[in-house]
Amino acid sequence: MLTAINTSGVILIIFIFMFSYTWAMQRWFNGTPQGVLYYPDYTESLYYMFILLTTSNYPDVTLPAY
Numbered sequence: 001m002l003t004a005i006n007t008s009g010v011i012l013i014i015f016i017f018m019f020s021y022t023w024a025m026q027r028w029f030n031g032t033p034q035g036v037l038y039y040p041d042y043t044e045s046l047y048y049m050f051i052l053l054t055t056s057n058y059p060d061v062t063l064p065a066y
Contacts, residue, residue, distance in 0.1 A: 022049045
């Protein structure tokens with residue numbers, strides 16, 4: 001049976017995943033044309049990573065970037 005503690009732990013892990021990968025992608029693509037387009041600052045990078053996590057727009061976010 002799921003409890004609030006188990007659910008909050010999963011949500012915390014998802015947020016940690018999003019924030020850490022947002023930071024990594026912004027640093028990894030820094031100075032590239034794709035980085036300027038998709039990861040110009042932390043807020044917009046977080047927005048694109050949120051899209052990547054929640055919808056089926058995976059090719060729109062990652063494939064042009066490499």
